[in-house]
């Protein structure tokens with residue numbers, strides 16, 4: 001019998017007010033034939049996880065009494081890396097020691113262990129399997145635990161909507177130092193697409209610019225102030241002229257004036273994809289940009305895009321794994337917090353509170 005712990009909530013609200021630790025037993029000697037038992041290796045705190053607990057995210061897990069809570073509850077978290085520790089007699093696609101990630105969102109990854117139907121998990125190579133397959137690198141816990149949302153978002157936004165000419169065309173993005181932003185600049189580099197990243201000004205700006213350019217492959221990094229300055233557009237135009245392409249895609253996770261200025265950087269028939277709203281301000285596209293440049297604005301939601309297209313998810317996941325295994329892609333570094341066996345809900349509420357200082361990853 002395994003005593004598992006999960007970070008659950010039975011009502012919506014601020015994570016510190018509603019998250020609680022729930023302990024429950026998993027009978028690992030009697031695993032249903034179609035099921036597996038997994039232990040968690042790592043799970044992050046993403047902005048959408050927090051919004052789910054707050055009850056303001058459109059996709060949410062159902063509240064149930066499945067884990068034996070006194071009130072219907074859900075377990076927090078959507079992403080995570082797991083190791084298979086028991087396999088039901090009818091399961092052929094997993095064996096003990098395999099690594100896996102949830103096949104779909106709303107799995108509830110903030111927990112120590114889970115018992116689930118095998119189809120709820122998708123296998124990834126563990127380090128021994130990568131080594132045996134002759135791969136240059138194997139996945140790290142950080143890479144595996146954060147593979148399902150941010151790298152896929154970056155890859156799909158760059159490849160699924162606009163045809164970009166390598167060496168010539170440009171993408172402009174705000175929130176360039178976010179985890180998604182760091183994947184966007186690296187994948188743009190791999191694909192040969194030029195990239196301008198917008199970040200908020202700060203005391204140690206140059207260190208951030210150096211990091212984004214040298215470690216994550218951004219071509220140009222500018223501040224929000226430069227982004228919003230009309231005169232600075234000439235500088236951008238000269239960069240674009242040099243490569244002979246155009247700014248065809250803008251990726252917006254901020255909104256407000258920042259997004260408006262981003263849209264102004266787009267060339268004829270450019271597309272702005274909005275995938276986040278970190279400033280909580282609306283997106284306003286200048287009228288002239290709409291009419292005379294035919295710039296369009298659209299939303300991007302990885303959950304909706306991949307929900308009905310498991311093939312696209314599989315292909316995208318395989319591509320990210322291949323880049324990690326080749327050493328072409330670096331994980332956007334997280335702040336790792338080791339679960340010490342104490343109160344799991346406290347570990348995640350602290351991580352939520354610290355998430356403004358960078359991505360938090362709980363490792364087990």
Ligand code: NDP
Pocket residue numbers: 046047048149150153175176177178179180181199200253254274275276277278279280300301302303355358359
């Ligand atoms: P991170 O926690 O890694 O980064 C957050 C980013 O937001 C940082 O760059 C931060 O910059 C910036 N930011 C925060 N507040 C503001 C503000 N008021 N004005 C300008 N910038 C701000 O986030 P993720 O990479 O995990 O996610 C980034 C966004 O992408 C989120 O909105 C998330 O919900 C969204 N997302 C959407 C997906 C989709 O399918 N639609 C999928 C994945 C993510 P600073 O360092 O200056 O604080």
